[in-house]
Amino acid sequence: MNWFVRTKEKIFSGVRKQIPDGIWQKCPKCGEVIYFKELDKNARVCTKCSYHFRIYSEDYLELLADNGLFAEFNIAISSEDPLKFRIPKRYTDSIQTAKRKTGLNEAVRTAELTIQSIPVVVAAMDFRFIGGSMGSAVGEKIARAADRALKRNIPLIIISASGGARMQEGVLSLMQMAKTSARLSLLAEKGLPYISVLTDPTTGGVSASYAMLGDINIAEPGALIGFAGQRVIKQTIGQDLPNGFQRSEFLLEKGLIDLICDRRQLKSTIYKFLQFNYA
Amino acid sequence: MAKIILDFEKKIYDLEARIGELKTSSELSGYSVDAEVESLSQKLNELIRETFSNLSRWQRVQLARHPDRPYTLDYIQRIITDWVELHGDRQFGDDKSIIGGIGLLDGMGVMIIGHQKGRNVKENMKRNYGMPHPEGYRKALRLMKMAEKLKKPVITIIDTPGAYPGIEAEERGQSEAIARNLLEMSRLRTPVINMVIGEGASGGALGIGIGDRLLMLENTWYSVISPEGCASILLRDASKAKEAAEAMRVTAQDMLELGVADRIIEEPLGGAHRHYDETALRVRQVLSEELKQLTRLSTEELLKRRYKKIAAIGVYSE
Numbered sequence A: 001m002n003w004f005v006r007t008k009e010k011i012f013s014g015v016r017k018q019i020p021d022g023i024w025q026k027c028p029k030c031g032e033v034i035y036f037k038e039l040d041k042n043a044r045v046c047t048k049c050s051y052h053f054r055i056y057s058e059d060y061l062e063l064l065a066d067n068g069l070f071a072e073f074n075i076a077i078s079s080e081d082p083l084k085f086r087i088p089k090r091y092t093d094s095i096q097t098a099k100r101k102t103g104l105n106e107a108v109r110t111a112e113l114t115i116q117s118i119p120v121v122v123a124a125m126d127f128r129f130i131g132g133s134m135g136s137a138v139g140e141k142i143a144r145a146a147d148r149a150l151k152r153n154i155p156l157i158i159i160s161a162s163g164g165a166r167m168q169e170g171v172l173s174l175m176q177m178a179k180t181s182a183r184l185s186l187l188a189e190k191g192l193p194y195i196s197v198l199t200d201p202t203t204g205g206v207s208a209s210y211a212m213l214g215d216i217n218i219a220e221p222g223a224l225i226g227f228a229g230q231r232v233i234k235q236t237i238g239q240d241l242p243n244g245f246q247r248s249e250f251l252l253e254k255g256l257i258d259l260i261c262d263r264r265q266l267k268s269t270i271y272k273f274l275q276f277n278y279a
Numbered sequence B: 001m002a003k004i005i006l007d008f009e010k011k012i013y014d015l016e017a018r019i020g021e022l023k024t025s026s027e028l029s030g031y032s033v034d035a036e037v038e039s040l041s042q043k044l045n046e047l048i049r050e051t052f053s054n055l056s057r058w059q060r061v062q063l064a065r066h067p068d069r070p071y072t073l074d075y076i077q078r079i080i081t082d083w084v085e086l087h088g089d090r091q092f093g094d095d096k097s098i099i100g101g102i103g104l105l106d107g108m109g110v111m112i113i114g115h116q117k118g119r120n121v122k123e124n125m126k127r128n129y130g131m132p133h134p135e136g137y138r139k140a141l142r143l144m145k146m147a148e149k150l151k152k153p154v155i156t157i158i159d160t161p162g163a164y165p166g167i168e169a170e171e172r173g174q175s176e177a178i179a180r181n182l183l184e185m186s187r188l189r190t191p192v193i194n195m196v197i198g199e200g201a202s203g204g205a206l207g208i209g210i211g212d213r214l215l216m217l218e219n220t221w222y223s224v225i226s227p228e229g230c231a232s233i234l235l236r237d238a239s240k241a242k243e244a245a246e247a248m249r250v251t252a253q254d255m256l257e258l259g260v261a262d263r264i265i266e267e268p269l270g271g272a273h274r275h276y277d278e279t280a281l282r283v284r285q286v287l288s289e290e291l292k293q294l295t296r297l298s299t300e301e302l303l304k305r306r307y308k309k310i311a312a313i314g315v316y317s318e
């Protein structure tokens, strides 16, 4: 088991690695110029307009974990290239590039950690790794995270960030939707809570499997969440899409998610649900 | 309606036409052309055999989409007796791109659920080209739960270009509807057979596609995205669908090799679209046989096997 220890001052170190130059960032929504240091202290939420910048797997794990401490498991699980996929480039090359760029083996991290001393299993997807797409390795890691929760008899949290199933694995990636959803049914039968956190973006095969199956579905503000891609919908219906279509606020209005939660309150909100479960 | 002929079928239809002409002219003239007809017919059989034993993946995709191909109701008419269609999801409406109902297969009560395409523009207005909205998946689930309660096996028939990508479909929770079906079908306490008769496109297909056995007709395809969709995203050109079909390995034979499909149902030579009755007969025999085996298992054993089958799919290293 690999333990990662973070000090409180370096909560969002993973993100900082992404942006080596400059000491400030401009908010794409309100234009405010914010120092990284300020942004990091604020869970990478704009200090002026609350725009949520993207954060990644280790950031979410640190954000939720007591003292930023989590024990990652199944780190070695990694993609193969069962189809010998070559268009437009070798899938194996895409995997290698993603690994080098992110330091990850796959588009999801799975870990055990505690939230206000309540042990949980958390799977956090990572959009940097081939768009957070789900292939066999992601499916297997999610499935085993569910197994871990079952074995430990503790709740499961999945934080989604994904463009959908990974085309380069063809039907095998489609079948990961089945694999992960089937595993969640075991949790349901054992009465274990499953919390789904939907972040920007959660679309396609991930939204049409575990991301929408939470006992509670929590979305970050302004996240793109939906089944079909906007370009495909536009082409099919031949008209423009309404403002805010497929955003968290739209889904809340349509009754598809339980609540929208500011990232700065994510941990305390999840804690309330865990506390409710054990109270 | 004019007959639709695929490129690679053209020679076959030309030869058939020549044989037909020969016969007609012989009837008019009184001259016997038996010998020539006999020789051409042999040539025709060879041509069909040759064409259909060397189909590329893309050609199979085209056959799977052939507008004359038998659809779900064509099979139901031929293999199910005392069919009663059941409508609606009890919440929003009745999606006519997924049909469901009860009937007897060789005397056994079964619940049948399948995508339904239309044969012409008018029918397709009603059927939405076999592209379901959430209420279609919810109707399917309602009927599956009924089958579970009444201890009857479920047969799902898959033939869709995809779940419908539209504003209302999203508003009503396309993702949730499909996801819910995946979870519920994985633990449905009755035998479930899934059979692909044409197109198996992505979540739209999988939404009624989880069960104990996945059967595929010979000339069908199944994948995570349509070849056009894959080509348009990865190659920025939807017209390169042929390459995408090859790259994604989408045929029934591929599914068997990848451990996704359990059995291929061979189509009569020339394809299902030329032989409705013969194809349906084969489908009936296979379904009957498969159901007999599944119904012998205890529910616990059935679910254990289904769970293992789903869990085993995928290729990764560790």
Ligand SMILES: [Zn+2]
Binding pocket: A027, A028, A029, A030, A031, A032, A046, A047, A048, A049, A050, A051
């Ligand atoms: Zn801002």
